[in-house]
Amino acid sequence: xxxxxxxxxxxxxxxxxxxxxxxxxxxxxxxxxxxxxxxxxxxxxxxxxxxxxxxxxxxxxxxxxxxxxxxxxxxxxxxxxxxxxxxxxxxxxxxxxxxxxxxxxxxxxxxxxxxxxxxxxxxxxxxxxxxxxxxxxxxxxxxxxxxxxxxxxxxxxxxxxxxxxxxxxxxxxxxxxxxxxxxxxxxxxxxxxxxxxxxxxxxxxxxxxxxxxxxxxxxxxxxxxxxxxxxxxxxxxxxxxxxxxxxxxxxxxxxxxxxxxxxxxxxxxxxxxxxxxxxxxxxxxxxxxxxxxxxxxxxxxxxxxxxxxxxxxxxxxxxxxxxxxxxxxxxxxxxxxxxxxxxxxxxxxxxx
Amino acid sequence: xxxxxxxxxxxxxxxxxxxxxxxxxxxxxxxxxxxxxxxxxxxxxxxxxxxxxxxxxxxxxxxxxxxxxxxxxxxxxxxxxxxxxxxxxxxxxxxxxxxxxxxxxxxxxxxxxxxxxxxxxxxxxxxxxxxxxxxxxxxxxxxxxxxxxxxxxxxxxxxxxxxxxxxxxxxxxxxxxxxxxxxxxxxxxxxxxxxxxxxxxxxxxxxxxxxxxxxxxxxxxxxxxxxxxxxxxxxxxxxxxxxxxxxxxxxxxxxxxxxxxxxxxxxxxxxxxxxxxxxxxxxxxxxxxxxxxxxxxxxxxxxxxxxxxxxxxxxxxxxxxxxxxxxxxxxxxxxxxxxxxxxxxxxxxxxxxxxxxxxxxxxxxxxxxxxxxxxxxxxxxxxxxxxxxxxxxxxxxxxxxxxxxxxxxxxxxxxxxxxxxxxxxxxxxxxxxxxxxxxxxxxxxxxxxxxxxxxxxxxxxxxxxxxxxxxxxxxxxxxxxxxxxxxxxxxxxxxxxxxxxxx
Numbered sequence: 001x002x003x004x005x006x007x008x009x010x011x012x013x014x015x016x017x018x019x020x021x022x023x024x025x026x027x028x029x030x031x032x033x034x035x036x037x038x039x040x041x042x043x044x045x046x047x048x049x050x051x052x053x054x055x056x057x058x059x060x061x062x063x064x065x066x067x068x069x070x071x072x073x074x075x076x077x078x079x080x081x082x083x084x085x086x087x088x089x090x091x092x093x094x095x096x097x098x099x100x101x102x103x104x105x106x107x108x109x110x111x112x113x114x115x116x117x118x119x120x121x122x123x124x125x126x127x128x129x130x131x132x133x134x135x136x137x138x139x140x141x142x143x144x145x146x147x148x149x150x151x152x153x154x155x156x157x158x159x160x161x162x163x164x165x166x167x168x169x170x171x172x173x174x175x176x177x178x179x180x181x182x183x184x185x186x187x188x189x190x191x192x193x194x195x196x197x198x199x200x201x202x203x204x205x206x207x208x209x210x211x212x213x214x215x216x217x218x219x220x221x222x223x224x225x226x227x228x229x230x231x232x233x234x235x236x237x238x239x240x241x242x243x244x245x246x247x248x249x250x251x252x253x254x255x256x257x258x259x260x261x262x263x264x265x266x267x268x269x270x271x272x273x274x275x276x277x278x279x280x281x282x283x284x285x286x287x288x289x290x291x292x293x294x295x296x297x298x299x300x301x302x303x304x305x306x307x308x309x310x311x312x313x314x315x316x317x318x319x320x321x322x323x324x325x326x327x328x329x330x331x332x333x334x335x336x337x338x339x340x341x342x343x344x345x346x347x348x349x350x351x352x
Numbered sequence: 353x354x355x356x357x358x359x360x361x362x363x364x365x366x367x368x369x370x371x372x373x374x375x376x377x378x379x380x381x382x383x384x385x386x387x388x389x390x391x392x393x394x395x396x397x398x399x400x401x402x403x404x405x406x407x408x409x410x411x412x413x414x415x416x417x418x419x420x421x422x423x424x425x426x427x428x429x430x431x432x433x434x435x436x437x438x439x440x441x442x443x444x445x446x447x448x449x450x451x452x453x454x455x456x457x458x459x460x461x462x463x464x465x466x467x468x469x470x471x472x473x474x475x476x477x478x479x480x481x482x483x484x485x486x487x488x489x490x491x492x493x494x495x496x497x498x499x500x501x502x503x504x505x506x507x508x509x510x511x512x513x514x515x516x517x518x519x520x521x522x523x524x525x526x527x528x529x530x531x532x533x534x535x536x537x538x539x540x541x542x543x544x545x546x547x548x549x550x551x552x553x554x555x556x557x558x559x560x561x562x563x564x565x566x567x568x569x570x571x572x573x574x575x576x577x578x579x580x581x582x583x584x585x586x587x588x589x590x591x592x593x594x595x596x597x598x599x600x601x602x603x604x605x606x607x608x609x610x611x612x613x614x615x616x617x618x619x620x621x622x623x624x625x626x627x628x629x630x631x632x633x634x635x636x637x638x639x640x641x642x643x644x645x646x647x648x649x650x651x652x653x654x655x656x657x658x659x660x661x662x663x664x665x666x667x668x669x670x671x672x673x674x675x676x677x678x679x680x681x682x683x684x685x686x687x688x689x690x691x692x693x694x695x696x697x698x699x700x701x702x703x704x705x706x707x708x709x710x711x712x713x714x715x716x717x718x719x720x721x722x723x724x725x726x727x728x729x730x731x732x733x734x735x736x737x738x739x740x741x742x743x744x745x746x747x748x749x750x751x752x753x754x755x756x757x758x759x760x761x762x763x764x765x766x767x768x769x770x771x772x773x774x775x776x777x778x779x780x781x782x783x784x785x786x787x788x789x790x791x792x793x794x795x796x797x798x799x800x801x802x803x804x805x806x807x808x809x810x811x812x813x814x815x816x817x818x819x820x821x822x823x824x825x826x827x828x829x830x831x832x833x834x835x836x837x838x839x840x841x842x843x844x845x846x847x848x849x850x851x852x853x854x855x
């Protein structure tokens with residue numbers, strides 16, 4: 001009996017195509033009106049460009065009508081009931097020294113106790129100066145080192161591998177928090193500063209392992225509303241300000257930040273962009289004793305320095321390391337990168 | 353995320369690049385059913401298709417063009433592969449028909465059929481199994497001292513190739529068996545590439561499909577209520593249930609079993625069982641509903657599989673169009689039920705083993721097929737010896753055992769490696785007493801509710817459809833709109849792609 005054939009012609013619930021078309025288009029239009037603000041928000045989060053402009057132009061009139069007649073209220077009520085916020089734009093914490101080489105007075109949020117400000121405004125919180133160099137305690141099985149690993153989808157496979165390897169040590173409790181499609185260029189898509197602020201305020205983590213960049217070569221909006229494209233000077237300055245801000249936000253109270261760089265990519269143009277981002281991470285990390293930059297690049301190049309999806313692993317076997325998209329890591333690649341990160345962490349925390 | 357080239361897409365939809373398991377690499381840019389793109393596409397196709405329906409020839413031309421556009425939306429160059437497969441199989445089918453005699457195919461005809469099938473399988477093999485062969489099989493052969501100098505290539509697996517290859521093979525075999533006559537090039541192109549079934553089935557037979565597109569239009573009537581019900585239910589399963597369970601527990605548990613307790617691992621497996629059902633049956637429900645709106649009936653693909661009380665029963669309810677394909681084009685040619693008992697068991701086991709490999713190029717899929725094959729053989733053997741295995745109590749025990757055997761096999765289907773599968777199993781066996789924060793009452797309720805829903809009487813849906821069809825159009829539209837908004841609100845931001853895309 002079939003989902004289709006069980007409705008045999010003799011008892012079919014027939015309707016004329018014109019009527020069905022009316023129901024379909026009417027239903028979709030009404031759905032769009034009820035949902036227009038959500039659709040508009042979705043479009044706003046797209047990368048700056050023609051496609052985003054197109055969809056914004058499509059949804060804006062609907063959203064206006066929807067708001068005028070309060071048609072968006074049911075959806076808003078539903079979102080509130082589900083505990084979802086609308087993810088507004090907000091400023092990165094001020095990082096006064098972030099752009100000046102050599103000076104990096106960290107603007108760290110106050111640890112623990114203070115209630116998390118939700119969609120917070122970390123800039124407003126006062127800032128104790130962290131020790132120049134964090135002293136990680138040597139963890140035990142009873143009191144394991146509390147590690148957070150997160151970032152964009154590059155951290156998905158890598159973080160899974162890290163969790164497996166960390167579990168094997170028996171003295172590291174790792175939390176995995178990849179936010180797909182996210183990055184530092186678009187806090188309106190995923191609010192990393194706000195999220196980091198909450199994590200820091202919770203006082204739960206002693207080590208932050210962070211990886212960004214693969215989604216970041218897109219337009220960026222400065223606080224004064226200007227949009228810069230990658231390669232422009234304004235872009236680099238704004239991106240550097242954000243990286244510095246996040247590094248400062250995460251520092252403090254003997255916390256260690258391991259900032260993981262991007263590996264080589266298949267597309268040479270994309271590789272160049274990633275190398276430029278790596279340079280920013282490396283330079284900003286060098287200014288801050290609590291941040292260590294971990295360079296994945298040489299782990300994923302051929303002996304001649306080029307890209308290959310298949311590489312010899314540490315055990316000498318040639319394995320597929322990269323996803324066919326030429327960007328992401330697959331399991332063996334994730335394991336390899338995780339080993340490198342874990343080695344640094346073990347040295348810092350004196351884990352045998 | 354999907355960095356680099358695909359920035360033209362919304363970041364949310366870029367999840368397609370990574371939210372996937374095992375060997376399948378779903379595409380980032382495919383036109384997924386639950387997207388605005390597809391809704392717009394479908395409304396336009398619907399309107400034009402019914403406007404030109406009286407011009408039978410142009411109606412078919414239009415549907416072929418729409419299907420190719422749908423396919424090309426993902427990767428234009430692979431439309432050529434689809435067209436190539438269409439042309440090749442159409443020509444082979446036409447020639448095969450000429451080689452039929454009242455006693456069956458001529459000797460040359462049998463060779464020719466073999467050639468046609470082999471060409472299809474080789475194409476599938478190149479795209480789907482090359483990497484697996486080079487990395488795993490060649491490695492095995494090398495251990496015996498034979499060095500295979502094969503280049504390591506990353507071959508992009510075209511969406512839907514497994515499905516259109518199966519359609520093509522069934523067409524050739526049906527012609528060879530005399531079950532159907534060759535189609536015209538246009539009808540065959542429509543059969544192979546009709547967009548509702550193109551990407552992930554159901555696997556429709558030519559004898560089911562051809563009469564529907566050949567028949568002149570009798571009355572312009574659409575089974576709208578069942579179609580809308582299927583589409584909305586499918587969207588709910590795919591967008592809400594499947595993504596919730598994947599994100600909440602199935603993905604984290606399978607990513608790192610050691611970081612989760614026994615209870616979490618156990619619920620991770622249950623959650624995956626429901627997730628893959630909701631995902632796959634949801635997608636085919638949408639496909640069946642869309643086809644119905646265009647006036648084409650597809651066969652049912654799922655029939656409440658988790659109410660099965662035996663493995664045999666399960667396979668009559670799970671991915672039904674694949675089960676019957678495997679039965680008719682693999683099990684029966686292998687010898688089927690004819691012959692001594694152990695011969696039949698061998699056929700059963702081999703069929704499931706190959707069915708497993710079809711799902712993905714990895715040994716874990718082979719293991720999944722082997723578990724089902726061995727389970728089916730064992731079940732037959734036990735039932736042949738124990739006539740008392742009837743009655744309600746036996747059925748209840750049968751249900752419990754069947755469900756858990758199916759879940760056990762899913763561990764291998766989902767895990768990336770044998771090591772990971774084994775870790776899930778050992779954690780379930782040993783890690784009791786640890787805290788299980790991931791197992792929440794809501795999660796347990798969603799899993800239990802999804803399984804319990806499979807025991808609901810079918811009549812309930814039918815009554816809903818009748819009531820819906822009697823409503824005024826405005827009320828129907830309003831209900832549709834409310835359902836869509838609810839699904840969008842309950843669903844996550846950005847839907848993980850369909851697991852079965854590239855199987």
